[in-house]
Amino acid sequence: MGIVDTRAQYRHLFDIYVPIALAVFALIVLAVLLAVLVYRRRPPERAARWHENDRLEGAYALLLCAVVAFLLYLTFSTEHKVDTVSAGERPQLVVNVTGAKWEWHFNYPGYGIDLYSGAVGHQDLVVPTGEAIRFRLTSVDVIHAFWIPQLRYKHDLIPGSTQNVTLTFSRPGLFAGECAEFCGLLHSDMVFNARAVSPAAFASWAQSERSASGAVP
Amino acid sequence: MRGGAIPVLAWAGILTVLLAVNAVWTGDEIQIAEYGFAVLVIVLAGVLLIARHRAAIRRGPPEPRPARVEAVPDLSFAAVLAAIAVASILFGLAWAYFLVYFGAGLLLLSLGRLAVEEQAARASRERAEKRPAAEEPDAERGT
């Protein structure tokens, strides 16, 4: 049980995938270099005539299948957490995220707060730490993607659909966010900051924000 | 053995298995449709090769075979004209409409040119077949 931390899940897979990849890389580079050093400038008539070994290759293929199965098991179990388990959370806070060329619109339906960030606005998306937050992603024009690199997670905003993602900020601080899917002229300006604060600080921020904007009625 | 169709059909077989797994796993209509299209094209290619079956390629040294002369054109302006015609029709759609008419005219021209080339091919094939085989230096070499 517990909240799914996308950053930790990424780290978990990364720490297995990357060492395996580096080991395979080192092994093959070493094998090639050794082979070249040993068999370089051998007299041509000493070149071997053998050219197949089906058993060895079959065994090697089985080994590869085992590695693939292992990686897939890891990936599937992690993806289950990131996609399915997190979707089952019942978060307190819901934020509507709307992409438009080239601006982010964050709407807090429970609080009546609207924030804008991107090529024009520069308001921070403010979120509480330590709890699951549901982001409802949609776009009004073209495809954008909501990416917070430090959370190691992104998802597309596609016009005509609203998709939910559930993310958790485990520590307070400023998290850079950006549009990851190319969306036209000012794509590189479609950025935002997410400011994660303690739940108490979030509550007081929301209170002051609401009174500032909701004073009219 | 079947005019080169075996690996084509074998590959279509592997694709079909992957298609079936995709269909069961995803149930996504457009994916099944495009996948099915690819399998169909490959199977069709294989069937075509079998249908235009010719003598099997045997292992072993080359054997003399009865010569049937194939005329190969050295140049084909028909092909170049047709290509430029098609390109200018599409270019015309995007750029300036008169190019569509220009392309259509060019296409007609290339068809005419093709007829001339085919005529010449037939004539030279007949000429070549009349010649005794000894004059045909490559008659035993398969292609």
Add this chain to the structure above:
Amino acid sequence: MSVTAPAVSTASRASGLFGAAASTDHKRIGLNMGLASLLFFLGGGVMALLMRTQLAQPHMRFVSDETYNELFTMHGSTMIYLFVTPMALALAVYLVPLQIGAASISAPRVVLGAFWVWLSGGIIMQLGWLTEEGAGRSGWFSYVPLANSANTPGVGQDLWTVGVILAAVGLTLIGGCVLATIARRRAPGMSMMRMPVFTWTELVSVLMVVGSFPVLILAMSLLYAERLGAHVFTGYSGAIDYQDLFWFFGHPVVYVMFFPFLGAAAEVIAVNARKRWFGYAAFVASMLAFAALSMSVWSHHMYTTGGVTNQYFAFTSTALAVPAGIEYFDMVGTLIGGSIVLRTSMLFALGFFLQFLIGGLSGIFVASPVLDYHAEDSYIVVAHFHYTLFAGSVFGFFAGVYHWFPKLSGARLREGLGRLHFVLLVIGTNLTFLPMFFLGNDGMVRRIAEYPQHPGWGTLNLLETAGAGVIALAIAVFLLNVVVSLRSRDPAGEDPWLGHTLEWATSSPPPRHNFERALPPVTSYAPLLDLRERAEREDSRTAHVTAGGSGSAGRGAPDAGPEERTS
């Protein structure tokens, strides 16, 4: 069985420019296509240099955002539609008929016309630069709704769409002709399981071409209709359908841009290890599986859309490691026990395998949806596919150039300049693309015209820009090498490297109908090596007789087994 009668000409033999442009000789068409692709490569390279200049430092204003978007769109489109894919097929058009001992390609007129259709498409695509709104600027995969006429107005994007359609039509037709050639024109004795390794890689590539490129033609035609105002791709399902159609072409093409260069590198390694390619049967089986799997991975480009079944595509994409692993096993198996000559072509072939490895291993990384949720559309992906396409395919291409240049020109390329070219290209490639992994993991998005001040980003990007300069220098050395080698020729003769396959059993360059002497018997996938080994065996037998027939030196039987293996 039909026999080509080379003496029969149906058109007047025109020489000069018209003769070169309208020739139906597969070697002429292959050369023309290769040269045109190479020009597009240089153009695409200039675009890359402009982009790298812009990205050298944070907030540089070397070109406008608009121009930058055109540059990356046209760089990607040029490299994929107009350089690597057509070059892969140009190699097939030139070499496959020679390797299988055919006098010509199937349907040469169709090949000729298809080349011109493809070339017209390329030129039309580039004409966008001259229009008011500029060239295509919504990426080489031009997703809808971004690529519709409301979001990307202008003739430039129309010309891009039409150009892609024409290029795809040309490439599909050529693929079909190569397939027919391999199926029907093999020399007597050359069964499928005696086909050279390179021809096998081209066979599986053209199977993918005919199976998947028509879907691109469809997708682009629908996109064109959409731009004219038809509502083809509407709403969420429209966006997903377009991506499904596009990537059904867009991933197989990645392997069409890889397999032929893998085949070229394999031939180079076998010839320069003076040993036939190891594990031929397993190689053939794994190529068939490799190609089928790579037709089945396309939606791993769509993990973050929420519209596809990620697990299926994670399964197929990760499973690619099995056939890829077998190719590497075979490569090492070929080296072991050989007698290795480190010519420039061999350096490039080894470079191809080792550098592609970085692209391949990072490919398994991004095949995992969870890892891809971070890596997608970041510089991790940019690094990944440049390691496959540039550090991979382009190195394989240069291996092929150094190997086959004597065949197509009659002269060898200079070894000294070749080594310099190789060393510079290795340095430039890794300097340019390795830092991208770190930048991407740190959060740098692809396709941004400028990036913010961020610790380390300025330095890493500056390194990359310097690397791009080194790559440009390496390409200049290559061009110089070609010019020098053609000016003062070092005649190569028929078979300068002791080749294994039939293209080395004819003059360099080959005559109009390829072979003027009778072909050697095709006894395996390395017929010329068979001949040499048989001759050697005869020699040693006579030697034994004269020496009194002591059994001590009884080496050299063709299937003598691993009697003298690794030390």
